Amino acid sequence: MRFSSKIEKCHLSPMRVFSGLAAEVEERGKKIYHLNIGQPDIKTPEAYFDVLRSFSEPVLAYAPSNGIPRLVDAVRGYYRTLGVELTRSNVLVTTGGSEALQMLMACILDDGDEIVIPEPFYPNYHAAVTLTGASIRPITTSPAENYRFAVREKVEACINEHTRAIMLTNPGNPTGTVLSEDELHLMLDIAKEHGLFIVCDEVYREFVYGGEKLLSALQFPGYEENVVVLDSVSKRFSACGARIGMLISKNAELMAQATKIAQCRLSVSTVDQLAAAALYDLDASYFDATRAEYKRRRDTFVRKLSEIPGVVCAEPKGAFYVMAELPVDDAAVFQKWLLTDFDDKGETVMFACGEPFYVTPGKGRSEVRMAYVLKEEDIARALDILAIAIKKYNETH
Amino acid sequence: MRFSSKIEKCHLSPMRVFSGLAAEVEERGKKIYHLNIGQPDIKTPEAYFDVLRSFSEPVLAYAPSNGIPRLVDAVRGYYRTLGVELTRSNVLVTTGGSEALQMLMACILDDGDEIVIPEPFYPNYHAAVTLTGASIRPITTSPAENYRFAVREKVEACINEHTRAIMLTNPGNPTGTVLSEDELHLMLDIAKEHGLFIVCDEVYREFVYGGEKLLSALQFPGYEENVVVLDSVSKRFSACGARIGMLISKNAELMAQATKIAQCRLSVSTVDQLAAAALYDLDASYFDATRAEYKRRRDTFVRKLSEIPGVVCAEPKGAFYVMAELPVDDAAVFQKWLLTDFDDKGETVMFACGEPFYVTPGKGRSEVRMAYVLKEEDIARALDILAIAIKKYNETH
Numbered sequence: 001m002r003f004s005s006k007i008e009k010c011h012l013s014p015m016r017v018f019s020g021l022a023a024e025v026e027e028r029g030k031k032i033y034h035l036n037i038g039q040p041d042i043k044t045p046e047a048y049f050d051v052l053r054s055f056s057e058p059v060l061a062y063a064p065s066n067g068i069p070r071l072v073d074a075v076r077g078y079y080r081t082l083g084v085e086l087t088r089s090n091v092l093v094t095t096g097g098s099e100a101l102q103m104l105m106a107c108i109l110d111d112g113d114e115i116v117i118p119e120p121f122y123p124n125y126h127a128a129v130t131l132t133g134a135s136i137r138p139i140t141t142s143p144a145e146n147y148r149f150a151v152r153e154k155v156e157a158c159i160n161e162h163t164r165a166i167m168l169t170n171p172g173n174p175t176g177t178v179l180s181e182d183e184l185h186l187m188l189d190i191a192k193e194h195g196l197f198i199v200c201d202e203v204y205r206e207f208v209y210g211g212e213k214l215l216s217a218l219q220f221p222g223y224e225e226n227v228v229v230l231d232s233v234s235k236r237f238s239a240c241g242a243r244i245g246m247l248i249s250k251n252a253e254l255m256a257q258a259t260k261i262a263q264c265r266l267s268v269s270t271v272d273q274l275a276a277a278a279l280y281d282l283d284a285s286y287f288d289a290t291r292a293e294y295k296r297r298r299d300t301f302v303r304k305l306s307e308i309p310g311v312v313c314a315e316p317k318g319a320f321y322v323m324a325e326l327p328v329d330d331a332a333v334f335q336k337w338l339l340t341d342f343d344d345k346g347e348t349v350m351f352a353c354g355e356p357f358y359v360t361p362g363k364g365r366s367e368v369r370m371a372y373v374l375k376e377e378d379i380a381r382a383l384d385i386l387a388i389a390i391k392k393y394n395e396t397h
Numbered sequence: 398m399r400f401s402s403k404i405e406k407c408h409l410s411p412m413r414v415f416s417g418l419a420a421e422v423e424e425r426g427k428k429i430y431h432l433n434i435g436q437p438d439i440k441t442p443e444a445y446f447d448v449l450r451s452f453s454e455p456v457l458a459y460a461p462s463n464g465i466p467r468l469v470d471a472v473r474g475y476y477r478t479l480g481v482e483l484t485r486s487n488v489l490v491t492t493g494g495s496e497a498l499q500m501l502m503a504c505i506l507d508d509g510d511e512i513v514i515p516e517p518f519y520p521n522y523h524a525a526v527t528l529t530g531a532s533i534r535p536i537t538t539s540p541a542e543n544y545r546f547a548v549r550e551k552v553e554a555c556i557n558e559h560t561r562a563i564m565l566t567n568p569g570n571p572t573g574t575v576l577s578e579d580e581l582h583l584m585l586d587i588a589k590e591h592g593l594f595i596v597c598d599e600v601y602r603e604f605v606y607g608g609e610k611l612l613s614a615l616q617f618p619g620y621e622e623n624v625v626v627l628d629s630v631s632k633r634f635s636a637c638g639a640r641i642g643m644l645i646s647k648n649a650e651l652m653a654q655a656t657k658i659a660q661c662r663l664s665v666s667t668v669d670q671l672a673a674a675a676l677y678d679l680d681a682s683y684f685d686a687t688r689a690e691y692k693r694r695r696d697t698f699v700r701k702l703s704e705i706p707g708v709v710c711a712e713p714k715g716a717f718y719v720m721a722e723l724p725v726d727d728a729a730v731f732q733k734w735l736l737t738d739f740d741d742k743g744e745t746v747m748f749a750c751g752e753p754f755y756v757t758p759g760k761g762r763s764e765v766r767m768a769y770v771l772k773e774e775d776i777a778r779a780l781d782i783l784a785i786a787i788k789k790y791n792e793t794h
Contacts, residue, residue, distance in 0.1 A: 001594055001622065002561065003654050004507045004529065013660035016462055037459065044457040052449040052668060060441040060638040062434065065413055095492045095640070098662040106528050110401045111508060127661035131503050132401065133530065164399065197398055225398065241457040241667030243492070257400050263410035264524035265495040269666045270638030271449060 010127045014356035018335060022350060025339050029346065032339075033382035035370035036350040038173070038320060042238040042290060042373075045282055051275035063267040066259060067093025067246070071273045074280035075231075075246060081284075084218040090250050092258055095268050097203050097232035097245035101128045104228060104247055107257045108197055109134035114162040115199075118149035120323060120357035120364060122173045122201070137163065138359050143325060146314050147175035150183035155190050165197035166190065170215070171204040174323045174357055174369035176316020178208050184215060188223045196226065197254075203232040203245075204319040206287045209295040224250035235320075237279040238290075243269065244276040294320050294372065297379055301372040304383035308390060322370050323354065327390060331355070331368045334393055342389050349382045349389070407524045411753035415732060419747060422736050426743065429736075430779035432767035433747040435570070435717060439635040439687060439770075442679055448672035460664040463656060464490025464643070468670045471677035472628075472643055478681075481615040487647050489655055492665050494600050494629035494642035498525045501625060501644055504654045505594055506531035511559040512596075515546035517720060517754035517761060519570045519598070534560065535756050540722060543711050544572035547580035552587050562594035563587065567612070568601040571720045571754055571766035573713020575605050581612060585620045593623065594651075600629040600642075601716040603684045606692045621647035632717075634676040635687075640666065641673040691717050691769065694776055698769040701780035705787060719767050720751070724787060728752070728765045731790055739789065741782045 011017075015037050022032055066072070071093055076086045094100040101124065109115060111133030117125060119138035129136050137158045141147040149155070155166065168187060171178045179187070191198035200217040208214070217227045232245035247258055301322055302315050310327025328334040331353040338348050354367025372379055408414075412434050419429055463469070468490055473483045491497040498521070506512060508530030514522060516535035526533050534555045538544040546552070552563065565584060568575045576584070588595035597614040605611070614624045629642035644655055698719055699712050707724030725731040728750040735745050751764025769776055 001505075001592060001648075001651075003504055003650070004510075006507070006529075007504045007654045007657060010657045010661070012657055013462070013663075016660045019461070039456075039458050041456060043455045048457065049452060052452060055446060055449060058440045059436075059438060060445065060636045061436050062637045064416070065410070095496075095666075096663060099492075102662065107400055107404045108398075110403070111530065113401075124661045124663075127657060131658070132403075133508065195398060239457045240459045241664065243664065243666045251398075253400070254398075257404045260404060260407045260409055260524060261528070263413045264407070264521045265499065266410075266493060266521075267638065267640065269492075269640045269669050272666050272669065 006131050006133060009130045011356060014123050015352045018339060018350065021336070021339050030343055031347040033347065033349045033374065033378060033385065035374070035382060036352045038235065038371045038373055039240055040235065040238045040320070040373040041375060042293065044239050045237055045279055045286065047278040047281060048237070048239060048242070048275045051278045052271060055271055055274065060270055063270045063273055065262040065267055067091065067268065068270070068273045068277070071277040074277040078280050079216070079218065082214055082216055082219060084216060086248065089252070089255055090248055092247040092255060092262055093268050093273060094245045094247055096234065096243040097201070097230050098124065100230045100245045100247040101125065103258050103261045104199060104230070105129055105132050105134070106261060107254060108164050112162060113164045114160070116155065116158040116163055116166045118147070118168060119359060120147070120174050120354065120367070122169055123356040125167065126356070126359070134164070136359050140360060143312055143314055143323070147172065147177045147323070150179055150186050152186060152190065155187070159194050159196070163194070163196060165199055167199040167201070169201040169204070171207055171318025173204065173319050174321045174352070176319050176321055176323070178210070178212060178318040179215070181215065184217060185220065188217060188220055188226065191226045192223055197228055198223070198226050199228045199230065201230045203230065203235050206236055206291060207294055207320055208318040209291070209298060210317055218248065228254065233276045233279055237282070239276065239279065242272045242276055244272050297372040297374070297376055300376045301370070301379050301383065304380055308383070308387045310390070320372050322372065323367060324370065325367050328366055328393060330365050337393060338389055342392065344385050344388050347381070347385055349385050403528050403530060406527045408753060411520050412749045415736060415747065418733070418736050427740055428744040430744065430746045430771065430775060430782065432771070432779060433749045435632065435768045435770055436637055437632065437635045437717070437770040438772060439690065441636050442634060442676055442683065444675040444678060445634070445636060445639070445672045448675045449668060452668055452671065457667055460667045460670055462659040462664055464488065464665065465667070465670045465674070468674040471674040475677050476613070476615065479611060479613055479616060481613060483645065486649070486652055487645055489644040489652060489659055490665050490670060491642045491644055493631065493640040494598070494627050495521060497627045497642045497644040498522065500655050500658045501596060501627070502526055502529050502531070503658060504651060505561050509559060510561045511557065513552065513555040513560055513563045515544070515565060516756060517544070517571050517751065517764070519566055520753040522564065523753070523756070531561070533756050537757060540709055540711055540720070544569065544574045544720070547576055547583055549583060549587065552584070556591050556593070560591070560593060562596055564596040564598070566598040568605055568715025570601065570716050571718045571749070573716050573718055573720070575607070575609060575715040576612070578612065581614060582617065585614060585617055585623065588623045589620055594625055595620070595623050596625045596627065598627040600627065600632050603633055603688060604691055604717055605715040606688070606695060607714055615645065623648070625651065630673045630676055634679070636673065636676065639669045639673055641669050694769040694771070694773055697773045698767070698776050698780065701777055705780070705784045707787070717769050719769065720764060721767065722764050725763060725790060727762050734790060735786055739786050741785050744778070744782055746779045746782050746786070
């Protein structure tokens with residue numbers, strides 16, 4: 001029996017590829033500091049669990065395919081605070097931002113098509129694009145230029161007759177790059193001029209540390225047909241396990257196409273939708289406190305990381321990741337060694353290997369993405385372990 | 398901007414295509430008996446809600462991509478009662494049976510490939526297949542032959558060099574057909590002889606009304622590489638809104654391919670998985686009681702339906718649907734009229750139109766699928782309304 005040519009081109013997630021091995025190692029008693037996955041340790045707001053506890057329908061029924069109106073309206077209320085007016089049909093609730101991504105790619109990409117994405121990028125984009133038969137055309141960036149990509153010549157050089165869309169993550173995962181208003185405007189202009197969709201993954205919107213105002217591509221008038229936003233409660237409210245995301249666009253035809261897929265998978269979890277709706281009742285002070293906490297963690301992380309000899313990294317301006325080059329040949333080999341051959345007082349660390357964040361062959365092999373989603377003292381300890389490990393690894397390899 | 402050629406070939410769900418109109422009609426005060434969706438009115442077991450209420454983790458974290466071990470083991474325990482031994486890696490937890498379907502099709506189908514499916518079939522198969530670039534080759538059946546399809550010549554006539562898999566729903570949706578052990582054995586043999594996957598959607602397994610023992614394709618030794626089972630808690634435990642399904646196969650390579658997609662969408666809802674695990678602690682008496690209830694409903698449904706002049710239907714042997722031919726030219730036109738132009742004492746009915754259950758052009762236009770998921774008195778009333786409506790419709794059209 002044969003498998004599809006598309007699935008053969010997909011890979012295991014670089015964030016989860018070592019998860020089986022890690023589970024074994026943990027079962028044998030070694031402690032792992034998980035910098036590999038953006039799983040915050042911030043408490044999920046109690047409002048979420050209050051809804052679970054008070055759910056009183058006798059039958060756990062299917063929800064409407066496009067989302068429970070209570071949640072859709074809560075999302076609309078949130079966007080209103082950003083100055084964005086949405087109708088109910090502009091919002092499609094999905095099983096995590098991941099389903100919004102898959103659904104959108106299935107709607108807009110065909111075999112042989114291309115989507116322009118700055119690299120390094122969130123590796124799950126690769127599978128979502130590849131499963132449609134399309135491919136990623138990367139806007140190549142480098143740590144030296146602080147991973148900035150919003151330069152007209154660089155972007156336009158990637159556009160050809162196969163291009164259907166430009167995609168960006170803002171704030172950036174894995175780089176922490178935050179677009180200025182002018183940069184985002186430029187990206188929107190380029191998309192509009194070339195008749196392309198511009199897909200903006202904005203799940204880290206609240207996590208900006210330079211005092212910027214919160215930015216969404218939906219705030220810019222005149223790009224309604226081009227802009228598609230992917231959003232999620234996962235990071236914003238530390239509710240990753242809720243699997244509640246959304247596809248947002250004022251392009252009515254796109255939303256009609258996406259609705260076909262939404263109906264074909266029936267609905268999103270009923271209780272998770274209702275509980276997620278309650279999260280949107282939190283006021284801005286919740287985000288302020290969370291942002292302050294992540295800023296402290298970032299500062300600690302970058303300070304400790306830059307003290308390790310041979311590490312190259314820039315200060316991320318948003319999200320909660322650091323992309324860094326380590327003084328090792330191959331981060332994946334180093335990661336395996338960290339799990340199987342190394343410990344410091346019974347403890348080790350995990351990161352996401354950098355190579356799958358790129359499509360350009362050979363790029364990112366020495367790079368890693370690390371998430372600063374742990375408490376400051378855990379971050380400090382994890383980076384001490386990393387420093388010890390790098391030294392030991394380079395003495396023995 | 399252009400959409401993908403594949404999404405352009407997909408349709409809105411025939412079960413949900415009138416849902417917007419229905420919501421408007423209901424808002425204006427008309428009562429609708431919903432026979433269109435397989436949404437049972439049976440109470441969801443309290444065990445489910447107990448888990449929601451007692452969830453006490455402070456952080457709602459991502460679950461493992463392939464499923465929470467507690468749920469995977471619960472599923473394995475259930476299959477053990479059917480005489481089927483599964484390892485953890487044979488089971489992949491999905492967001493409803495729908496995600497298992499999409500995931501599987503993405504793994505095994507390529508552009509130009511074919512999958513053999515008896516028609517009429519569950520219409521959401523169409524979108525899942527079409528989005529891969531493949532197409533459905535139907536084994537055509539008819540009400541006159543009781544929708545039976547497990548005949549070697551009929552099946553083999555559909556197999557060619559493009560065929561990658563055979564798919565069946567057992568018990569059948571929309572037909573209620575239940576395969577005998579010999580028939581299922583024959584289908585497995587054909588798949589194996591031709592080197593094909595055989596995809597068995599068994600979400601209605603418990604709903605058989607002739608005293609048959611519960612059947613799964615996994616019970617037959619020797620077909621481990623071929624058999625893939627789609628399963629779900631939705632119908633079994635009246636927990637459709639949980640969106641907990643599973644892809645089950647002993648084909649290790651298939652499960653490895655599917656894991657790539659599972660990782661790319663991160664995980665399934667954490668609380669729904671934990672709550673679903675508790676459902677599997679229920680004993681067989683739960684199924685016995687539910688089965689007896691549905692049998693009574695089926696009997697009432699078929700008796701009342703066959704009293705309507707001009708209706709052609711056979712008695713379904715399993716699941717909870719009746720496929721019937723109505724004495725109208727076009728069921729979709731009739732449905733729209735039922736919603737907008739008709740009521741009996743302020744009440745009307747909805748069904749799923751038959752045409753999208755077929756791929757052969759022109760088939761099914763006068764047919765409808767109705768679900769007997771309502772209380773007996775509601776079924777009786779709904780079919781009285783249908784009888785009045787058919788009479789009035791044919792007097793005025």
